[in-house]
Structure formats: structure tokens, C-alpha cells
Amino acid sequence: xxxxxxxxxxxxxxxxxxxxxxxxxxxxxxxxxxxxxxxxxxxxxxxxxxxxxxxxxxxxxxxxxxxxxxxxxxxxxxxxxxxxxxxxxxxxxxxxxxxxxxxxxxxxxxxxxxxxxxxxxxxxxxxxxxxxxxxxxxxxxxxxxxxxxxxxxxxxxxxxxxxxxxxxxxxxxxxxxxxxxxxxxxxxxxxxxxxxxxxxxxxxxxxxxxxxxxxxxxxxxxxxxxxxxxxxxxxxxxxxxxxxxxxxxxxx
Amino acid sequence: xxxxxxxxxxxxxxxxxxxxxxxxxxxxxxxxxxxxxxxxxxxxxxxxxxxxxxxxxxxxxxxxxxxxxxxxxxxxxxxxxxxxxxxxxxxxxxxxxxxxxxxxxxxxxxxxxxxxxxxxxxxxxxxxxxxxxxxxxxxxxxxxxxxxxxxxxxxxxxxxxxxxxxxxxxxxxxxxxxxxxxxxxxxxxxxxxxxxxxxxxxxxxxxxxxxxxxxxxxxxxxxxxxxxxxxxxxxxxxxxxxxxxxxxxxxxxxxxxxxxxxxxxxxxxxxxxxxxxxxxxxxxxxxxxxxxxxxxxxxxxxxxxxxxxxxxxxxxxxxxxxxxxxxxxxxxxxxxxxxxxxxxxxxxxxxxxxxxxxxxxxxxxxxxxxxxxxxxxxxxxxxxxxxxxxxxxxxxxxxxxxxxxxxxxxxxxxxxxxxxxxxxx
Numbered sequence: 001x002x003x004x005x006x007x008x009x010x011x012x013x014x015x016x017x018x019x020x021x022x023x024x025x026x027x028x029x030x031x032x033x034x035x036x037x038x039x040x041x042x043x044x045x046x047x048x049x050x051x052x053x054x055x056x057x058x059x060x061x062x063x064x065x066x067x068x069x070x071x072x073x074x075x076x077x078x079x080x081x082x083x084x085x086x087x088x089x090x091x092x093x094x095x096x097x098x099x100x101x102x103x104x105x106x107x108x109x110x111x112x113x114x115x116x117x118x119x120x121x122x123x124x125x126x127x128x129x130x131x132x133x134x135x136x137x138x139x140x141x142x143x144x145x146x147x148x149x150x151x152x153x154x155x156x157x158x159x160x161x162x163x164x165x166x167x168x169x170x171x172x173x174x175x176x177x178x179x180x181x182x183x184x185x186x187x188x189x190x191x192x193x194x195x196x197x198x199x200x201x202x203x204x205x206x207x208x209x210x211x212x213x214x215x216x217x218x219x220x221x222x223x224x225x226x227x228x229x230x231x232x233x234x235x236x237x238x239x240x241x242x243x244x245x246x247x248x249x250x251x252x
Numbered sequence: 253x254x255x256x257x258x259x260x261x262x263x264x265x266x267x268x269x270x271x272x273x274x275x276x277x278x279x280x281x282x283x284x285x286x287x288x289x290x291x292x293x294x295x296x297x298x299x300x301x302x303x304x305x306x307x308x309x310x311x312x313x314x315x316x317x318x319x320x321x322x323x324x325x326x327x328x329x330x331x332x333x334x335x336x337x338x339x340x341x342x343x344x345x346x347x348x349x350x351x352x353x354x355x356x357x358x359x360x361x362x363x364x365x366x367x368x369x370x371x372x373x374x375x376x377x378x379x380x381x382x383x384x385x386x387x388x389x390x391x392x393x394x395x396x397x398x399x400x401x402x403x404x405x406x407x408x409x410x411x412x413x414x415x416x417x418x419x420x421x422x423x424x425x426x427x428x429x430x431x432x433x434x435x436x437x438x439x440x441x442x443x444x445x446x447x448x449x450x451x452x453x454x455x456x457x458x459x460x461x462x463x464x465x466x467x468x469x470x471x472x473x474x475x476x477x478x479x480x481x482x483x484x485x486x487x488x489x490x491x492x493x494x495x496x497x498x499x500x501x502x503x504x505x506x507x508x509x510x511x512x513x514x515x516x517x518x519x520x521x522x523x524x525x526x527x528x529x530x531x532x533x534x535x536x537x538x539x540x541x542x543x544x545x546x547x548x549x550x551x552x553x554x555x556x557x558x559x560x561x562x563x564x565x566x567x568x569x570x571x572x573x574x575x576x577x578x579x580x581x582x583x584x585x586x587x588x589x590x591x592x593x594x595x596x597x598x599x600x601x602x603x604x605x606x607x608x609x610x611x612x613x614x615x616x617x618x619x620x621x622x623x624x625x626x627x628x629x630x631x632x633x634x635x636x637x638x639x640x641x642x643x644x645x646x647x648x649x650x651x652x653x654x655x656x657x658x659x660x661x662x663x664x665x666x667x668x669x670x671x672x673x674x675x676x677x
Contacts, residue, residue, distance in 0.1 A: 116348065116349050116350060118344065118347055118348055118349065180344045183340070184340065184341065184344065187336075187340055188337070190333070200343075201344060201346075201347035203347070209349075234307070235303065240311075248318055248321075248322075249314075249315050249318045249341060249344075249348075250312075250315050250318075250350065251348065
């Protein structure tokens with residue numbers, strides 16, 4: 001009959017290791033920020049040839065995380081889903097340019113603006129979105145989609161800015177209403193250049209203004225920290241350096 | 253010290269003075285605080301508004317130069333794509349709020365966009381007109397550059413006015429701080445001067461007067477004071493001096509009453525004995541002779557019986573006066589009891605003593621005793637016993653004189669008898 005031996009007691013080092021393993025992931029999770037980012041909206045936010053997130057908003061988000069001293073994890077998101085993601089706490093920050101629409105103001109927190117955006121109508125010369133039968137491509141959930149809906153324009157809603165070009169190329173839309181930065185990025189595409197499109201900036205106040213990152217309303221203290229970090233970045237010239245990396249003009 | 257002139261309580265005066273100083277210094281502090289607030293406000297303005305404004309102007313200048321660059325690129329490029337890209341950037345930047353909020357830049361951007369759009373369309377058709385477009389472009393490009401220069405210069409010199417104001421405020425604050433310190437120093441000096449003049453100096457005067465204060469003497473003149481507390485102190489000092497003088501007078505009266513006979517005013521027996529001891533001790537050291545005498549009025553009881561006790565008292569008073577008038581100032585005399593008197597004749601030998609005693613007997617016999625009711629009594633006779641004060645003591649000398657007095661009485665009264673044994677001794 002085998003002799004039952006008492007289980008060996010944990011040494012002090014063993015207890016410490018057990019405590020570290022138990023508390024480690026939780027502590028890391030508490031320190032980590034989850035950032036929702038667009039992965040197909042050049043030059044603001046896209047995946048480069050190596051599959052890494054890149055772009056104006058991405059660099060700004062990385063600089064912000066560094067300034068905050070927090071580890072940030074990027075997860076793929078869309079403008080349409082970002083509001084719910086923030087409200088449910090699935091992401092802490094929506095690192096994408098969000099104009100301050102009334103719906104966004106009511107549901108989420110908006111950080112200190114990091115650039116000033118205008119929108120442009122891109123279509124064949126002479127074609128206007130107000131004209132009957134004109135199909136307007138917009139990104140779902142965007143301020144441009146909201147504006148088009150308010151004007152009761154015929155909309156073709158897509159999930160990313162890159163998809164706007166697809167709609168135009170495939171003839172599923174007659175024009176697109178998009179943010180200035182996205183238009184600059186999309187118009188580098190030779191296939192769009194071949195369409196001989198005209199770019200007309202819009203002066204409507206709903207399509208112009210200061211764009212910000214969205215912040216989850218579940219962590220109101222995060223807004224104070226993010227705002228302070230962004231202010232330091234602007235004062236330190238980081239804004240302008242990132243701006244110069246992606247655009248020759250100043251957009252903030 | 254007189255309180256007739258106007259005085260005041262130092263607590264009110266110095267409180268009023270301190271209050272005034274505080275108001276003045278508080279005013280100075282308020283001015284400095286205002287300047288500090290102005291400095292703080294200006295600094296805050298530079299920090300919160302100036303920085304972003306400078307950044308905005310710099311970005312505007314940068315965008316204006318970028319428009320010029322894109323315009324140049326559009327007009328020199330042979331690539332349609334590149335021209336379109338340049339036109340796109342110019343169009344979008346021209347409509348960006350950073351340019352639109354500056355009227356001068358917005359106007360130039362609108363003209364530039366229009367010119368470049370027309371140029372791009374024309375060059376798409378043919379590049380032959382490039383030189384003409386460049387000629388039209390150059391003035392606009394120069395204008396853009398000049399505006400960019402102006403905007404950037406404006407940014408560079410934006411803090412100048414605020415910094416100059418800040419320097420001015422700092423200079424004013426420096427002067428005001430110095431003025432406040434000088435003012436505080438002056439106030440302190442005035443305060444100390446008033447304290448010295450109005451309080452300390454009169455107090456030193458009071459102290460010196462106290463040192464010189466003696467009973468029965470007039471109080472030294474106190475310095476004039478304007479502070480109520482010092483005035484009151486001086487008045488208290490005057491009262492103290494008066495009380496001391498009064499007490500001294502009472503003490504003298506009590507001492508006189510203790511040493512003198514209340515009826516005749518002559519020293520009483522106890523005082524006479526004390527003085528006689530001292531006197532005879534002195535005379536013995538000086539080897540100076542002295543005669544001790546006892547005198548008793550003859551038949552004095554008859555005065556009381558035949559007239560009245562008050563008449564007897566009056567006779568005793570007048571006898572005492574005759575005694576004082578007859579004897580010399582250096583002699584001692586007292587009422588020894590009843591109608592009996594004792595005396596010490598100093599510096600007298602037996603003959604001189606006998607002569608003085610005889611003169612006393614004679615004066616009393618001649619004296620007319622006028623009573624208060626006008627009645628005149630005949631002169632009183634007196635029997636006198638003398639004993640020389642040699643090496644024997646006072647008590648012994650008095651005893652011998654008393655024996656001589658009895659002998660004078662026994663021998664018929666109204667005579668002077670010298671105790672012979674004393675002489676022999």
C-alpha cells in the first residue's frame with residue numbers, strides 16, 4: 001500500500017511566482033488601452049505593405065499612447081461601429097477623425113481636436129449631389145452620411161473610405177462625399193484619376209470642423225488624460241511633424 | 253505736569269496711527285497685487301492664447317507658401333496627373349478653415365484657385381500657353397509670398413506687445429515695492445519718534461522725579477506730557493507727594509504729643525530724661541559743667557482751691573512760659589509732674605547756675621498771672637533745688653536736686669538751695 005505523503009508546502013518563492021502569475025495579466029489589462037482604428041482609409045489610417053497600421057491618425061494615436069505612458073492595442077473598427085464599441089467599452093478610444101455631430105456628442109466623449117477637416121464632393125464635372133438621381137457614396141456612420149441622409153440624397157453607404165473609390169470605379173455611385181484628407185489619398189489612385197473627376201470643397205458647416213478621437217463614456221477620466229497628452233504633443237511640435245509626414249499642407 | 257492742556261489716551265492715538273499705517277500699506281499691497289494679477293493675466297494670455305495664435309499664423313503662412321509651391325508645380329509640370337494633384341491640393345487648402353478665417357488670405361486663395369483651375373484646364377488641352385499663364389501667375393505668387401511673410405512676421409512679433417507690457421508692469425512693480433518699503437520704513441521711524449517723544453521721555457521724567465521724591469518737599473517739575481496715561485501717572489505722583497507730606501506732618505504731631513506735656517507744651521519727663529542723658533553724656537565728654545535743678549511752685553494747691561483748676565492750669569502754662577523765657581536756649585526744661593519742673597543748665601558752674609535759678613525765682617515772683625476772665629493773680633513763689641552734674645549720674649543728680657528742693661521747702665520756701673554733698677563729690 002503506497003504511503004500517502006502530504007503535499008509539499010509552497011516555498012516563499014513559489015508563492016511569489018503564483019501571485020505574479022495571477023495578478024500579472026490583470027495588471028497588464030488594467031494598464032492597456034484598446035484603440036479602435038480604421039484599416040482602409042488612407043492616408044489617415046490604413047495597413048501598409050507589411051500589414052502594420054499606418055497613417056496620420058495612427059501616428060497621432062501612437063504618440064498619444066507614448067505621451068500617456070500606456071500600452072495601446074489597436075483593433076480594427078469602422079466608423080459605423082465605433083459609437084457602439086465605445087458605449088459598450090469594447091474599445092477605449094476610437095482613433096479616427098470624428099466630427100462633433102450631435103449624436104456623437106450625446107453618446108460618447110470627444111477628445112481635444114487634432115485636425116480641422118473639410119469635406120469635398122468628388123464626381124464628374126458638373127454633377128452635383130443635389131441633382132435628382134445622383135447616387136452619393138458615403139461611409140456608413142460618418143458625418144457625410146448623416147448630412148446626405150438629412151438632405152435625402154440617394155446614398156450608397158460603404159464601410160471604409162477605400163470602398164468609396166470602388167463604388168465610383170464600378171459605377172455603383174455617381175460621386176462621393178468624403179473628408180478632405182481621404183479625398184487627397186484616394187485621388188492618388190490612377191484608376192480614379194482616369195475617371196477625370198472634379199473635386200469641389202463643400203462649405204456646409206455640418207461637413208466642416210474640428211475632428212477628434214472618440215473616448216468611451218465609461219472612463220470619463222480618460223478624456224482629461226488624453227486631452228492633456230494631445231495638448232503637450234501639439235505644443236511640442238509632434239502634430240506638425242506627423243502632418244508633414246503625410247501631407248505637404250497644414251491641416252490642424 | 254499739568255493736565256490743563258489737551259491730552260489723549262495713547263492706546264487710541266497709537267491705534268489710530270497704526271490703523272492709518274495699515275490702510276496706507278494695504279493700499280500699496282493692493283496696488284502690487286493688482287500688478288501681480290496683471291502679470292499673471294498677461295502670462296496666462298501668452299501661454300493659453302498667444303501660443304496657439306502663433307501656431308495658427310505659422311501654419312497659415314506655411315499653407316500660403318505651399319499654395320505657391322503647388323501653383324509653380326502646376327505651371328511647370330508636363331504631367332497632367334501631377335497638375336491635377338497640385339490643383340487638388342490648392343483647391344482643398346484654399347477652402348480649409350485656416351485660410352478662410354483670414355480675409356486677405358481667403359481672397360488671394362480664391363483668385364489663385366480660379367487662375368490655376370483655368371490654367372490646368374487650358375494646359376490639359378495644350379501647353380503652348382504655359383508662358384502666358386506663368387506671367388499671370390507671378391504677381392499672384394508674389395502676393396502669396398508677401399502675405400505669408402507678413403503672417404509669419406506677425407506671428408514672430410505677436411508676443412512683443414505683451415512682453416513689453418509685462419516688462420513695464422514689472423518695472424512699475426519694482427518701483428512700487430521700493431516705495432512701499434521706504435514708506436514702511438518712514439512709518440516705523442515716525443512711530444518710534446512719537447513713542448519716544450510722547451511716552452518714553454515723559455516716563456523717564458517721571459522716573460527721575462520719583463528718585464528725587466521726599467516727604468515734605470515739593471515735587472520736582474515733571475516734563476509736560478500729552479499722553480493721558482503719562483499725565484495720570486504724574487497726577488498720581490503729585491497725590492503721593494501730598495500724602496507723604498501730610499503723613500510726615502501727622503507723624504511730627506504724634507511725635508510732639510508723645511514727647512511733650514499737653515498742658516504746658518514743655519517736654520514731658522520721659523522725653524526730658526532721654527534728651528538729658530544724651531546732653532549730659534555729651535557735656536561729660538567735653539568736660540563741660542552742668543547743673544541739674546528741680547523747681548516746685550509754692551502753695552500751688554491754694555490756686556486750685558481758691559480759684560479753680562482751670563486757673564491752676566493757666567498758672568502752670570504761664571509758669572512754663574516764664575521758665576522758657578528765663579532759661580537759655582541750650583538748657584533743657586520739662587514739666588516733671590504736677591507743679592514740679594526739672595531742668596538742666598548746660599555749661600554752667602555753680603555760681604552761674606545759682607544766678608540763673610535766682611533769676612527764675614525772681615521772674616516768677618514778679619510775674620502777673622492774668623487769667624482769661626481778666627482776673628490777675630499775684631506772683632507765684634517757687635522753691636528750687638540744685639545739684640551740680642559732676643561724675644554722678646543723671647538719676648543721682650536729680651535725686652540730690654530733689655533733696656535740695658525739700659530743703660528749700662523746709663527752710664521756708666521761695667528760695668534756691670544747692671545740694672552741698674554733690675559739690676563735695
